[in-house]
Amino acid sequence: MSVELTGAEITVRCLQEEGVNYIFGYPGGAVLFIYDELFKQDKVKHILVRHEQAALHAADGYARSSHKVGVALVTSGPGVTNAVTGIATAYMDSIPLVIISGQVPTAAIGQDAFQEVDTVGITRPCVKHNFLVKDVTELASTMKKAFYIASTGRPGPVLVDIPKDVTQQKMVFSYPSNVSMRSYNPVVEGNSQQIKKAAQLILSAKRPMIYTGGGVILDNASEALTELVRLLNFPCTNTLMGLGGYPATDKRFVGMLGMHGTYEANMAMQYCDVLIAVGARFDDRVIGNPKHFYSEERKIIHIDIDPSSISKRVKVDIPIVGSVSEVLNELIKLIKASKEETDAHALKEWWKQIDLWRERDCLRYDRTSAVIKPQMVVEKLYAVTKGDAFITSDVGQHQMWAAQFYQFDKPRRWINSGGLGTMGFGLPSAMGVQFANPNGTVACITGEASIQMCIQELSTCKQYQLPLKIINLNNRYMGMVRQWQEFFHGNRYSESYMDALPDFVKLAESYGHVGMKIEKPEDVEGALKEAFKLKKRLVFMDFITDQTENVFPMVPGGKGLSEMILV
Amino acid sequence: MRHIISLLMENEAGALSRVAGLFSARGYNIESLSVAPTEDPTLSRMTLVTIGSDEVIEQITKQLNKLIEVVKVVDLSEGDHIERELMLVKVRATGDDREEMKRLADIFRGNIIDVTDKSYTIELTGTSSKLDAFLEAIERNMILETIRTGASGLGRGERILKV
Ligand SMILES: Cc1ncc(C[n+]2csc(CCOP(=O)(O)OP(=O)(O)O)c2C)c(N)n1
Numbered sequence: 185m186s187v188e189l190t191g192a193e194i195t196v197r198c199l200q201e202e203g204v205n206y207i208f209g210y211p212g213g214a215v216l217f218i219y220d221e222l223f224k225q226d227k228v229k230h231i232l233v234r235h236e237q238a239a240l241h242a243a244d245g246y247a248r249s250s251h252k253v254g255v256a257l258v259t260s261g262p263g264v265t266n267a268v269t270g271i272a273t274a275y276m277d278s279i280p281l282v283i284i285s286g287q288v289p290t291a292a293i294g295q296d297a298f299q300e301v302d303t304v305g306i307t308r309p310c311v312k313h314n315f316l317v318k319d320v321t322e323l324a325s326t327m328k329k330a331f332y333i334a335s336t337g338r339p340g341p342v343l344v345d346i347p348k349d350v351t352q353q354k355m356v357f358s359y360p361s362n363v364s365m366r367s368y369n370p371v372v373e374g375n376s377q378q379i380k381k382a383a384q385l386i387l388s389a390k391r392p393m394i395y396t397g398g399g400v401i402l403d404n405a406s407e408a409l410t411e412l413v414r415l416l417n418f419p420c421t422n423t424l425m426g427l428g429g430y431p432a433t434d435k436r437f438v439g440m441l442g443m444h445g446t447y448e449a450n451m452a453m454q455y456c457d458v459l460i461a462v463g464a465r466f467d468d469r470v471i472g473n474p475k476h477f478y479s480e481e482r483k484i485i486h487i488d489i490d491p492s493s494i495s496k497r498v499k500v501d502i503p504i505v506g507s508v509s510e511v512l513n514e515l516i517k518l519i520k521a522s523k524e525e526t527d528a529h530a531l532k533e534w535w536k537q538i539d540l541w542r543e544r545d546c547l548r549y550d551r552t553s554a555v556i557k558p559q560m561v562v563e564k565l566y567a568v569t570k571g572d573a574f575i576t577s578d579v580g581q582h583q584m585w586a587a588q589f590y591q592f593d594k595p596r597r598w599i600n601s602g603g604l605g606t607m608g609f610g611l612p613s614a615m616g617v618q619f620a621n622p623n624g625t626v627a628c629i630t631g632e633a634s635i636q637m638c639i640q641e642l643s644t645c646k647q648y649q650l651p652l653k654i655i656n657l658n659n660r661y662m663g664m665v666r667q668w669q670e671f672f673h674g675n676r677y678s679e680s681y682m683d684a685l686p687d688f689v690k691l692a693e694s695y696g697h698v699g700m701k702i703e704k705p706e707d708v709e710g711a712l713k714e715a716f717k718l719k720k721r722l723v724f725m726d727f728i729t730d731q732t733e734n735v736f737p738m739v740p741g742g743k744g745l746s747e748m749i750l751v
Numbered sequence: 752m753r754h755i756i757s758l759l760m761e762n763e764a765g766a767l768s769r770v771a772g773l774f775s776a777r778g779y780n781i782e783s784l785s786v787a788p789t790e791d792p793t794l795s796r797m798t799l800v801t802i803g804s805d806e807v808i809e810q811i812t813k814q815l816n817k818l819i820e821v822v823k824v825v826d827l828s829e830g831d832h833i834e835r836e837l838m839l840v841k842v843r844a845t846g847d848d849r850e851e852m853k854r855l856a857d858i859f860r861g862n863i864i865d866v867t868d869k870s871y872t873i874e875l876t877g878t879s880s881k882l883d884a885f886l887e888a889i890e891r892n893m894i895l896e897t898i899r900t901g902a903s904g905l906g907r908g909e910r911i912l913k914v
Pocket of ligand 1: 581582583630632633635659662663665
């Protein structure tokens, strides 16, 4: 006779079956039985964070840097509401997560019970899907579906809400070996006719441009992308989410595009005649105002797994729905087999034009400054880590400088909240990255405002001995807010000054870490070297940077890509 | 343009709120919405009437398809289709108006399904515009109350929405 397991045991068994190594969470009444089962086994390691938002960001960083599903566990009520920011962050960037939340017992649902919230209702708009498990008989199949939905098609977070009594109910456990859902069958292969048409258009291009986003990273398509770009010798740009999709040190890479993209990338986007968009969604921070972006002449090919991303903001000529890696590989085959060739003469002229734009040197800054320039810190960080670190970031100017000045040659190395722009993401996501890459070098580039949003996680880092390097670009301002106020609000710095800052060195030390304060440009490199030598310690590096530095280029909101403010 | 979108979805708690939530979150119009289980009790069929440009309608159908519980979506108005809505109207019916109301109901092929000495309740089915026309034909102050089900519809002939 088979043994019956409780819902709590089943939950943990499902995680084991899915090969989950780490879950990030925080206990509470509704999940006590699940915690009890976690206690009794050691296959699934639980990482105790200090705030549920951080549990989500850590699971998220784990997923982004490893191509595995990230898992978080939170209790009902405030556990869930604290987690919502992290769930929405993952949703906006299409990150595969499974979130297990406790719920009050089924009989108490709807009674305004202690720590009851309508979790399914609250999270509905920011998850790919969610479930309320009303009976233990549905638990294993629901968990299976959750992992399947989270990781296939356009990935995203899936939440499973489990009432406390369900974790006590018993049944015989069997984990389904596969899932089939009549209502969910994501397309993988692209339409071959469309791919043929695309190949023809690509070969006829005179001023081509390849624009790629997070989809390339999520679908592990960087190798295919790199092969295609090199085969064609076309210029390539990556979005903020797509950095690392194409090697940044290759000469065909023209930098990031968008609101703080390079002059050459934005100009090439605007003036190309054939645009190949891959796993990207033409969002407002990338193309600015779609009306200004529109061009009669330009033909657009758009490859994406999500049909609803196609022709949402910009009408395209050749839509291809499918897995971007599959479609890119098909394109490579067709182009290699084709008798036609690219127009070498036109391409040469186009590269000449791009090189002229490059000469504008749009990322230049004052290298002789007597105060530390934030850009210089990122450049030195790149040099000291030999371009081989995992970099997470928070949100603000420092995020843009990190994206502009750290050259990512590999995918899954640049971890940031692009879609939701969540301050507080940097430190906890770095924890997740370190768990996924125990031997990797992990640095978090942050600002003195952002870091304070999840600063409590320094305690988690101590508990698990995570040797993160925190690069705090401390300009005593919510710099990005200050920059907008300078440009668009008549220098009225309303509430953007960061007063009453803590002594970050002492703060780090009080958590048991190493703190450093760096105030002079000539000390930057040495300090970084010293910090990265401390392989077993978390080092909090407080760089006192230029208070008034701005991020350039900048496309002001509502403007077109070629209407940049330049340095 | 007005579109009638028909969809099959899993008959599960919460599926309806996902559709309604999608429309409010993305700022799409809902003119009417009607939903009930089909002959297969695991499936519900919903008819949604919405107004939008071609681009908006394209997004609406794509976004609906993206919902995990939605099995199939068609825009009925893309081809030949049949549309019906049911309306119940309670009207004042006293004195001369009684005859007049009866005549009007007949013209629109309505049935009087409840009678008191002061009122009639008229049942009317047809396209939504026919129901509108009926309401316009009656003086406003004669109408005591109305209820409409919202449109539902099917494709004509061989156009079939089934799993
Ligand atoms: C949770 C959250 N609240 C508010 C904002 C709006 N916001 C964007 S950037 C920024 C300032 C960030 O300042 P800091 O972390 O010091 O970075 P800096 O821009 O100075 O590099 C703010 C407040 C946000 N992105 N996230």
